[in-house]
Amino acid sequence: METNGYDDRNRAFLQAFMARSTMTFEEAQPVLAAILSANQGTTVDPEGITHEDIGAFVDAANSAISPFDLEIRTTRRQDPKEANQDAPNTPPVLVYALVNTTSDPLTQLATTYSADEIAFVKRVLDFMFDTNNRRRCEGMVITQMQAVQLAKAGEDRRRSTNVGTQQEGGAAQNLTMTQAQDMMKSLVSEGWLEKSRKGYLSLTPRALMELRTWLVSTYNDDEEDGRRRRAPRIKFCAACKDIITVGQRCDDHECLGRLHDHCVRNFFRMQQAEKCPVCKEDWSGESFVGERAVEEASRVRPSTNVRQRTQDTPEADGDSGAPEDSEEEEG
Ligand SMILES: [Zn+2]
């Protein structure tokens, strides 16, 4: 395919991204096919559009938009459900997203939301990546009910978990519960958060691509003399080196070995035995990161004040498996 020079086809491709902000490979195929069809006056088969075709348009778009601190990035969905359910060998869904390469999420939200709403979003992120991201249980998810409980601004939430929130301190006002609910809906509809079948809200692939740098600088301690004061909250897959919020972890909770579900197969294919990439102990594949960790933790330590739900309640709010870890402190 000829993509020398930046022309109407490139502009149309970029516009498609501006309108959607994120596209899977399967969604991008018909978009690019339509653009090429219109340009050439002949019908282009979407099925014939390859990764390389889209990659060429992404590269051209990136050259055009980099002065504006924008970039189309590529990632793979971390969750195993789509990839594994029916056809275990289906590769994970490839996602392209138009992301802002410099500003943090709180700055980006500033054009649409009030300071109090943005402070609420920060409390939600703190909950996901600090409160609900402990050595014993790396959930990195939040339920609707947990989010609504963060509507109040002033409360110190019993545990001093507000890492990096000093500057917003007492300034933020409470949201009402309805406002908090509406904010969560907006964050889902704008593609920052997505809701799982069991009702857990997590960052979307696009949000992770966009926020990776910010998450690391916000939730991981700086290294001092080559040593961190505590284990990093934001961790990376030993195989693909991308951020991991859904996947598998080493059985040793002190170990930083992590692998995406879709990276496990390829990673161990090249080894004689399934050993942790970091500590070299056996890899059971039964310790998890993400909502499976939360589900596991709630099974192991059933909380007396948690209502027991049947597992397959449709459209469950997902508030059942919520560990309110107050006893646990990272040392
Ligand atoms: Zn990986």
Ligand SMILES: [Zn+2]
């Ligand atoms: Zn290990």
